[in-house]
Amino acid sequence: MRVHLLDGTYELFRHFFAVPSHRDPDGTEVGAVRGVLGSVLTILEDGATHLGVATDQVIESFRNELWPGYKTGAGVDPDLLAQFPLLEEAIEALGVRVWAMVEQEADDALAAAAEHAAADGRVEQVLICTPDKDLAQCVAEARVVQLDRRNRRLFDEAGVHEKFGVGPASIPDWLALVGDSADGFPGLPGWGAKSASAVLARYEHLEAIPEEAGDWDLAVRGAPKLAATLVAKRDLAILFRDLATLRTDAPVGAVDDWRWRGPTPGLEAWAERLGAPGMVKRAERLAGRRGS
Secondary structure: OEEEEEEHHHHHHHHHHHOOOOEOOOOOEOHHHHHHHHHHHHHHHOOOOEEEEEEEOOOOOOHHHHOOOOOOOOOOOHHHHOHHHHHHHHHHHHOOEEEEEOOOOHHHHHHHHHHHHHOOOOOOEEEEEOOOHHHHHHOEOOOEEEEEOOOOEEEOHHHHHHHHOOOHHHHHHHHHHHOEOOOOEOOOOOOOHHHHHHHHHHHOOHHHOOOOHHHOOOOOOOHHHHHHHHHHOHHHHHHHHHHHOOOOOOOOOOHHHHEOOOOOOOHHHHHHHHOOOHHHHHHHHHHHHHOO
């Protein structure tokens, strides 16, 4: 079997800015929910049998306690924030497993589910459906891969090396040096993608990088200054790596829990609310073909 893991937060943001506004009979904005639900149905129609969707029920997480500049819900359009619980309810009505995260983040749930699935001998491949660079750390050879559905690009371990210049195990270290503006931490001054890739390709993790640039057995532009910065801000780099490291202890259940067995009776009301009655027929037709 193949397991599909979808980043519901990314999908909701993407659809909010990509699809026309649509309000339900009560005037609530639901356009992004309708868009994501349609995408989930398409994934099922394309052959997915085991599927889980992770969302950030609240934007803040335990990481905000570690770094005051970490991302928050401040500045996010209220019409977008209000659709998170609606999306979770609508996907559940479709019969798809949802992991709505509060203390942890959607990325943590995806990482946990990927680890669970990879440990199941029946699973041939795990597809983590998101372009988020954080999830590259979960990729393992060609068995656990990252799928950018929007750009139709699939990244196995070789693809991660090609994209970042380092392997999956070094992605948190790479992000610690380079920073992640989407998550709200800046990285270390002077360190860029090229320098971080070159150094980590040789040393893999922060602790293994020699303190003196003269001890580096590779040529990197501005090495003395980079080395001095890393020595002076090592504790900060370790903190940033901790922020970038995904947790795998989220309660996601077992692979068998993620098998799609058809829509629930509640989908009809959601399809009506979303102004998309055809969703019910699509879901029922697919369930019928599978004998669900």
